[in-house]
Amino acid sequence: MSENSSAATTRISTYLTIIVLIVLGLSVVALILSVNAFIVGNEVVAGYLLIIGFIAMGLSVYVLFQSRKRAASMKIEAPKVMSTVECKKCGFKSLREFQRGDYIFKELDACQKCEDKMMITAIYKEVKEKEKTFAF
């Protein structure tokens, strides 16, 4: 059951394939007509048919391959997480990448300046997202 259903998700629907193939066929017809029009000497018509033919062919090929490419382009992104290490006595602060085992208020080695114990005071990720602006 699970194998069948996962196989169902890995192929494009037959109906869509038929539509794409019809459009592909029409685009080929348009290209043939364009050559025909060019031979006859009707260059304007040939140009139009050429454009229509190529656009239709491009679109159908794009739609056909799009869903297969989707799966390949996915990945789970691990954001860069930073730990702020601070000395409560002298106020010395440093920022480093998160290491496994870090937690907020974990005591670390001695401070470089005053030799008091340092502590992780914050762990966070910085998100640089392009905020879409809305009227409200």
Add this chain to the structure above:
Amino acid sequence: MIISAVLSVITNQFGGTGDSISQILSILFYVVFIVFLFYGQRIQMYVMIREVEGSLYKLKYIKEEGRKIAIETIKEIGKPKTDPSARVDRYLEYFTIQPQSMDPAGIVYKLDHILDVRDTRLKDEVKIMAPASDEVQVNNLENTLEAAMALNFIYKVVRHFYIQGKKTLSLYIIMQLQMILPLVMKEAKAYASALKAFAYGQPIGDGVGALVAAKLLLGYETRKVPKDCVVGTVSLEGRTAFIIKAEGPGGNVGKPGDAVKAVVEENEGKIASVIMIDAGLKLEGEIVGEVAEGIGAAIGGPGVDQYKIEEALLEYHIPIYAVIVKEDIGDAVSPMRKEISDSADKAIERVRNVILERTKEGDKVIIAGVGNSIGIGQ
């Protein structure tokens, strides 16, 4: 030439005249018109099915990645002697049956019991899978597996409706699924992000309440209170504040309901007010990390803890105030954003204001920082 002649004959039949382009276009127009007349809804459905299919691919990938991350983390931390894959697969299929609600009296405690059993069972499973892990790591692994479990469930539900829609060719099943897909995908991506945060033990956005409590507790002694929570007595603005949070730094939300109830009873109800701090779901357009104030028990989950807190406070007529830090679902389960981390200090300021305005000097107050304590000590 033959094609042009055929086109000309056909288009003349439909009243079309002019050059071969016009003939092709008019025939195309008629064909498209007829096709859409009879098959418009079906085409629309197939377009929707394709969209759902694309999302299903993504969900399948995310689910598989989740499983992989969980297994790798267990192998790395727990050092199992045998391959944990089969046990992980079994874990991902675990389910919980809600108590019967035909007679709703006492249902909260029935649900509480079932959740306790579930928690113990899942923790035991993790201990078997990862024998070398300590208590903190067991909690983190449990959270990692729960995120993988959520992804597995989302994938299976979407796949169910997708296959059902295709089998029945029902536009309405597919349409409903396609309409909620953006929200489902947002949630799935949030859980995917949570997986790595849990695996590495990083604080998540939901832990902002626990972070506020931890900041208030810094430098003070704490003791354990039921269940999986800690409490510390802190002097704040001339009042005695009992600060409660889930025990960290392992992934744990504790049972703040039981903890608040225990502290209220220890003090024979002589508590001037309870202030709860939690992450609150923001609406679109609101700023991440915005602090808001209100009234009531600020706590999510199945409702058991909220019920217990409300019940305990009602008995002694103790007022309850809430301070929330706004964030969306994605922020809540992924590593804590800087805006949320920074807002902890603003939330503390709000708590101080509430104490100054709503209580007198010498009063006793409870401050409960609600949320997952992963990556947050005390």
